Structure formats: C-alpha cells, structure tokens
Amino acid sequence: DRHFSRQNIIGSSPAMTKLFEVVEQVSPSEATVLIHGESGTGKELIAGMVHYNSFRETHPFIKINCAAITETLLESELFGHEKGAFTGADKKKEGKFLQADKGSLLLDEVSEMPLSMQVKLLRVLQEREITRVGGNTVVPVDVRVIAATNKNLTEMVNKGKFREDLFYRLNVVLLEVPALRNRGDDIPLLAVHFLTLFSEKNRKKIKGFTPAAMDCLIKYHWPGNVRELMNTVERTVVLARSDYIDVADLPMVQRQPLPENAFDIRNSEQESVRIEGVSLETIEKTAIIKMLQAVNRNKSEAARRLGITRKTLHKKLKQYGLMP
Missing domain, CATH: 3.40.50.300 (P-loop containing nucleotide triphosphate hydrolases)
Incomplete structure (x- = not known):
C-alpha cells in the first residue's frame, strides 16, 4: 500500500x-x-x-x-x-x-x-x-x-x-x-503538505505561509502533534481570505493569553520571552493587526486601546512591516 x-x-x-x-x-x-x-x-x-x-x-x-x-x-x-x-x-x-x-x-x-x-x-x-x-x-x-x-x-x-x-x-x-516538537525540521514540510492537500480539497488557491506564520508554526509546542498541525492547517485554509496564511489566521495565536505588559517596549528581553512556544514578538504583532482591524485602522484609537502612545504604535507598525 x-x-x-x-x-x-x-x-x-x-x-x-x-x-x-x-x-x-x-x-x-x-x-x-x-x-x-x-x-x-x-x-x-x-x-x-x-x-x-x-x-x-x-x-x-x-x-x-x-x-x-x-x-x-x-x-x-x-x-x-x-x-x-x-x-x-x-x-x-x-x-x-x-x-x-x-x-x-x-x-x-x-x-x-x-x-x-x-x-x-x-x-x-x-x-x-x-x-x-x-x-x-x-x-x-x-x-x-x-x-x-x-x-x-x-x-x-x-x-x-x-x-x-x-x-x-x-x-x-x-x-x-x-513528538512533533522534537522534529522541528519536519514542521515546514508537513505544513506545506497539508496546505496543498486542503487547498485542493476545498478548491482554494492558497499560495503558502508568510515567513512570520511559518515561524509561529515552527515555534509552537504542538501538544496534539501531527494531528493538531493537520487540523490547524485545514481550519486555516477553510477560513482564509487571502492568498497567504498569516500569523493572525492561526488559531493557536488567537487563543494565546496576553500578559499585561505584552506591549511594554521597555522590556529589553522581549525577543527571548516565549508564551507556550510562541514568541512575544509574534503575539504582539498579531494583537496590533487584530486591533487595527477592530477599529478600522484608526491608529489613535488602536494606540489608546493597546495602552501605548501613537508614536510607539507607529514605531511598531514600521518594525513589523505593517505600514500601508
């Protein structure tokens, strides 16, 4: 067989x-x-x-x-x-x-x-x-x-x-x-395989994952292993609205609890902090994207709700390549 x-x-x-x-x-x-x-x-x-x-x-x-x-x-x-x-x-x-x-x-x-x-x-x-x-x-x-x-x-x-x-x-x-977390080199191969499989099955033309999304998949701890990865990719493909899967589309990022100081740029160790295998940088970027969507890209309102200044938000948008 x-x-x-x-x-x-x-x-x-x-x-x-x-x-x-x-x-x-x-x-x-x-x-x-x-x-x-x-x-x-x-x-x-x-x-x-x-x-x-x-x-x-x-x-x-x-x-x-x-x-x-x-x-x-x-x-x-x-x-x-x-x-x-x-x-x-x-x-x-x-x-x-x-x-x-x-x-x-x-x-x-x-x-x-x-x-x-x-x-x-x-x-x-x-x-x-x-x-x-x-x-x-x-x-x-x-x-x-x-x-x-x-x-x-x-x-x-x-x-x-x-x-x-x-x-x-x-x-x-x-x-x-x-366990999948112990075979990190295989995650991109499996993710692309499932993406192709479910894109064809659902008659969608998804071209791939953004680098940030793939990075998130690689760093996640996958308690449900390959089965969880497969289900994650299938769900993401079904709900996808663009040609590429981005971080904000991933269900495990949407479920992440955000710490109170998640957006404190004074945290010099921000890059190295991890929450359940996902970098704080990734979570921060996702939160900014979702907040901007929620307020129709009103930067002043987004900054207010995030508890940061408009200047800091502008800096973050530039840092994450989110400037229009």
Whole structure:
C-alpha cells in the first residue's frame, strides 16, 4: 500500500530518520512490535510501514482500537463468535485475528485492554491459536501482532494495571515515535503538505505561509502533534481570505493569553520571552493587526486601546512591516 511507503511518510528530521532506519531493520523479521508515542504522532502510519515492508505485505493489515470497544464485545471482535454465543449473535463471526491470518494485526491503544482480556491475548500469542466465543474448536492463526500505545506501559505494569508477562511478549522491539516538537525540521514540510492537500480539497488557491506564520508554526509546542498541525492547517485554509496564511489566521495565536505588559517596549528581553512556544514578538504583532482591524485602522484609537502612545504604535507598525 503506497500510503504507508517511506516516500509517502513525511519526515527528514534526525529523529524521524533514525526511526525509519529501525523500521527498515525490524520489518522483515517476525518479531512482535510495540509502538510508543504521544497521541497524534502517527503510530498507525509506522505500524503500516512495518507491515508493508515485511514478507506479509500481500496479506491483510487489520486494525482494532482496544479503547473504542466495550470489554464484553472486545473478545468477540478479536477472536470471533459462534452463532448463538450471546444475545444478538445471529450468525457466526470471524474475529480480527482470523481476518489478519498470514498478515498483521495492529492493536491500537493496547493499554486500554482489560486485564481479563490481556490473559486471553497472551495465550493467543503463545499458542498461535484462537477459540471463538461460544465455541470449542481451536483454530490456528498465523498473525504478526503490532501493538501501539500512548501510555507508559512499564509504569502501568508497576501499578498492576498491565500484565508483566504480556508486556514482555509485546515489547520484543520498541519503536518510539517522536513528538512533533522534537522534529522541528519536519514542521515546514508537513505544513506545506497539508496546505496543498486542503487547498485542493476545498478548491482554494492558497499560495503558502508568510515567513512570520511559518515561524509561529515552527515555534509552537504542538501538544496534539501531527494531528493538531493537520487540523490547524485545514481550519486555516477553510477560513482564509487571502492568498497567504498569516500569523493572525492561526488559531493557536488567537487563543494565546496576553500578559499585561505584552506591549511594554521597555522590556529589553522581549525577543527571548516565549508564551507556550510562541514568541512575544509574534503575539504582539498579531494583537496590533487584530486591533487595527477592530477599529478600522484608526491608529489613535488602536494606540489608546493597546495602552501605548501613537508614536510607539507607529514605531511598531514600521518594525513589523505593517505600514500601508
């Protein structure tokens, strides 16, 4: 599947280059893989890379989110059930393990799997066979398991929330997916990729980001990682009114709390001050733009509301290239 090929996964930062090297080493093996990373980092993409670079690539790549299914239904989803196994089971069902036979099964958010299910999963990994819910027949399965989590499983094991034996069974090879804030070189590549994607999707002709906007994207801390960046760019494209995305268009700047002395030019360390990863200079520029828009470019009124003199405002406009 080209979607999961190395060429289609954006990342040339040292952190991602190192990850790709490990993936290439691990993929051809039969080892169980545990993928760890914050929410939104792209763990499913890495799991897909492992599968489609393995000898199982022509066989199914099946995914299941362990957190999205109730405890009572999870066993049936994984192992299948016989007709009449429980109320509503009006026909025999094949579970994810059988669907993934000779291929790979991604257990996403494996940390959310109940302890009772962890015992059953461990047995399947050890015996390489399953029994459908409500049945007695043992069915052999040939599946490579890839597990993903955003939790610290070692910590969960220590607290008795995750089985130690299952942890060691899953953690044969650990792949750490870096947070977006630790792969800053990739942010411009990803931002431009998403800009192109959503411009085409929404039939818009956005040419790019202004240097100040790109600088803001690079300096932001991205708690939601690549998923947050993607959603940010999509929202920005949809609401864009000009050919270029500027700082004032970025939602994370619009949400920034402004300190009382944000516009005090006596602050000689202004350049180095950061608020949640965004420079104070960027926030100040954005606030001036928004204020001028609010007062129809009445500089005297804008200066009054900002708590600075008209002369200081003029100096700021010149500094930020905002003079008409």
